[in-house]
Amino acid sequence: MKILTAEQLSEGDKITIEKQQITSEELMERAATLVFNEINNRLQGAPIPIKIFCGIGNNGGDGLVIARHLIQHGYHVTVYVVNYSDKRSDDFLANYEKLKDVTNDWPQLIKSEDNFPEINIGDFIIDAMFGIGLNRPIEGWVANLVKLINKSQAFILAIDMPSGLFSDKIPAEDAAVIEANFTLSFQAPKLVFFLPDTMDYVGDLQILDIGLDKEFLGKLQSGNHLIGEEEAVSLYKPRKANSHKGDYGHALIVGGSYGKIGSVLLTATAALKTGSGLCSLYIPKCGYHAVQTGLPEAMVVTDVEDDLLSGYPEDFKADVVCFGMGAGTANKTREALKNMLNTVKTPVLIDADGLNILSENKELLDLLPENSVLTPHPGELKRLVGEWKDDFHKLELVRSFSKKYKLIIVIKGAHTFVIDGNDMYVNNSGNPGMATAGSGDVLSGVITSFMGQSYEPVTAAVLGVFLHGRAGDIAAENLGYESVLAGDIAKNIGKAIQGLFSRKLKNSE
Numbered sequence: 001m002k003i004l005t006a007e008q009l010s011e012g013d014k015i016t017i018e019k020q021q022i023t024s025e026e027l028m029e030r031a032a033t034l035v036f037n038e039i040n041n042r043l044q045g046a047p048i049p050i051k052i053f054c055g056i057g058n059n060g061g062d063g064l065v066i067a068r069h070l071i072q073h074g075y076h077v078t079v080y081v082v083n084y085s086d087k088r089s090d091d092f093l094a095n096y097e098k099l100k101d102v103t104n105d106w107p108q109l110i111k112s113e114d115n116f117p118e119i120n121i122g123d124f125i126i127d128a129m130f131g132i133g134l135n136r137p138i139e140g141w142v143a144n145l146v147k148l149i150n151k152s153q154a155f156i157l158a159i160d161m162p163s164g165l166f167s168d169k170i171p172a173e174d175a176a177v178i179e180a181n182f183t184l185s186f187q188a189p190k191l192v193f194f195l196p197d198t199m200d201y202v203g204d205l206q207i208l209d210i211g212l213d214k215e216f217l218g219k220l221q222s223g224n225h226l227i228g229e230e231e232a233v234s235l236y237k238p239r240k241a242n243s244h245k246g247d248y249g250h251a252l253i254v255g256g257s258y259g260k261i262g263s264v265l266l267t268a269t270a271a272l273k274t275g276s277g278l279c280s281l282y283i284p285k286c287g288y289h290a291v292q293t294g295l296p297e298a299m300v301v302t303d304v305e306d307d308l309l310s311g312y313p314e315d316f317k318a319d320v321v322c323f324g325m326g327a328g329t330a331n332k333t334r335e336a337l338k339n340m341l342n343t344v345k346t347p348v349l350i351d352a353d354g355l356n357i358l359s360e361n362k363e364l365l366d367l368l369p370e371n372s373v374l375t376p377h378p379g380e381l382k383r384l385v386g387e388w389k390d391d392f393h394k395l396e397l398v399r400s401f402s403k404k405y406k407l408i409i410v411i412k413g414a415h416t417f418v419i420d421g422n423d424m425y426v427n428n429s430g431n432p433g434m435a436t437a438g439s440g441d442v443l444s445g446v447i448t449s450f451m452g453q454s455y456e457p458v459t460a461a462v463l464g465v466f467l468h469g470r471a472g473d474i475a476a477e478n479l480g481y482e483s484v485l486a487g488d489i490a491k492n493i494g495k496a497i498q499g500l501f502s503r504k505l506k507n508s509e
């Protein structure tokens with residue numbers, strides 16, 4: 001699904017009105033009715049106090065339409081008009097009039113702090129103050145109203161955007177922004193819904209297809225994509241009946257040091273669970289028995305050193321190599337990475353200490369084969385690209401780094417981002433239970449495996465990140481967030497892939 005900006009959506013709005021020969025009021029009715037249906041499905045007529053805070057633009061207009069439908073269905077609704085300006089939009093005014101047909105309770109006007117209503121913890125708040133038309137921070141008494149709503153601990157549903165949130169920049173630290181429990185947003189997700197700086201404002205998210213013109217949306221230049229199951233299914237290639245292990249790649253996992261052999265074991269397990277035909281490990285001698293016992297399916301080659309890596313088996317034939325988990329950053333290990341990069345000419349994956357070595361020896365970046373995949377967490381990323389001011393700045397830095405070295409960067413986080421030059425893929429699977437030791441080692445194994453199975457590196461990264469998250473979701477359903485271990489994520493990769501396989505089968509029927 002494309003991630004769009006406020007400008008793109010407003011343009012889509014205009015083109016849709018032209019092409020479908022409808023009025024903007026009809027489009028508003030369509031969008032807001034979808035919101036009403038969602039609320040009605042969940043509340044099922046519950047007699048809770050619903051307080052709708054409407055702005056005076058079209059986001060407020062949506063709020064008025066929602067209010068009309070809720071009142072018609074017998075809900076207990078109070079409507080407030082947050083009168084931050086006298087420039088009421090036409091569709092707001094039209095729906096303000098229509099409200100008269102269904103109630104004698106006129107909306108209460110809020111013009112200053114004096115008009116603030118009481119908000120109780122059991123209220124259901126609908127935030128329809130500002131949507132994609134926000135063009136400056138919320139100030140004065142309106143900011144105080146936003147803060148009052150946030151403090152109330154009432155359930156807050158935001159319409160289209162939490163009020164105060166811009167679609168293309170990060171609000172200041174003390175800015176007034178609605179902290180929604182749930183956001184129902186129109187047509188396309190906005191990037192701020194997924195950034196660490198702003199995702200907490202959004203709460204749970206659902207995108208409503210309001211039927212904007214498909215041709216316009218299809219042609220829109222947006223390199224930003226949200227990756228959910230549908231997208232992952234389209235990337236996944238099921239196995240052929242007539243195939244053998246040689247068709248699914250030989251992955252070589254290079255890493256580990258004394259006390260950190262578990263990391264490579266997790267990576268190799270994940271690679272095999274993702275379908276690698278063969279998997280070998282190149283590790284220091286101290287890990288030999290642990291790996292041979294822990295993962296009998298894998299083959300092991302050891303370094304001359306006991307406790308760390310110092311070299312690379314230059315004549316080893318592998319389809320893909322990944323380097324770094326548990327490796328440490330000793331001088332000898334830096335030489336090992338250098339040897340590997342001087343030997344391997346196809347895309348590799350670098351993780352963990354491999355990334356730390358690269359940060360300290362930037363000249364090695366030039367040796368990385370084009371389209372290699374780096375999988376930093378935020379700390380590792382900072383060491384690679386430098387400090388950033390906010391998340392948009394971070395994405396800019398990573399984009400230019402990706403272009404400069406022709407690399408694919410996987411920024412790990414609550415929503416993992418895959419950046420390949422101008423293209424950006426935001427993952428939508430996973431859960432907080434996956435914030436656990438070794439989770440990244442498993443991810444490296446999944447992506448490496450797909451790279452070895454002849455997926456394009458960027459596809460391997462995008463699909464790998466999605467499946468890793470899905471496997472974590474399946475693990476969390478069974479175990480609870482706190483008890484998910486990295487090994488549980490690896491164990492559930494099969495079920496996650498099965499899910500894609502079944503969906504693909506269903507799509508083809």
Ligand SMILES: NC(=O)C1=CN([C@@H]2O[C@H](COP(=O)(O)OP(=O)(O)OC[C@H]3O[C@@H](n4cnc5c(N)ncnc54)[C@H](OP(=O)(O)O)[C@@H]3O)[C@@H](O)[C@H]2O)[C@@H](O)CC1
Nearest residue numbers: 009013028057058059130131132133134135136137138160
């Ligand atoms: N596009 C679509 O597909 C569809 C969109 N729909 C809905 O329309 C919504 C967008 O509506 P909108 O354009 O009227 O803007 P909205 O967010 O209501 O803001 C109102 C006005 O507030 C003003 N203003 C801005 N910042 C301010 C501030 N800090 N403090 C004070 N004032 C401020 C600014 O006017 P200004 O004062 O700058 O002239 C602005 O115009 C969208 O989110 C969705 O809910 C659906 O109905 C149908 C399909």
Ligand SMILES: [K+]
Nearest residue numbers: 127130159161
């Ligand atoms: K809103």
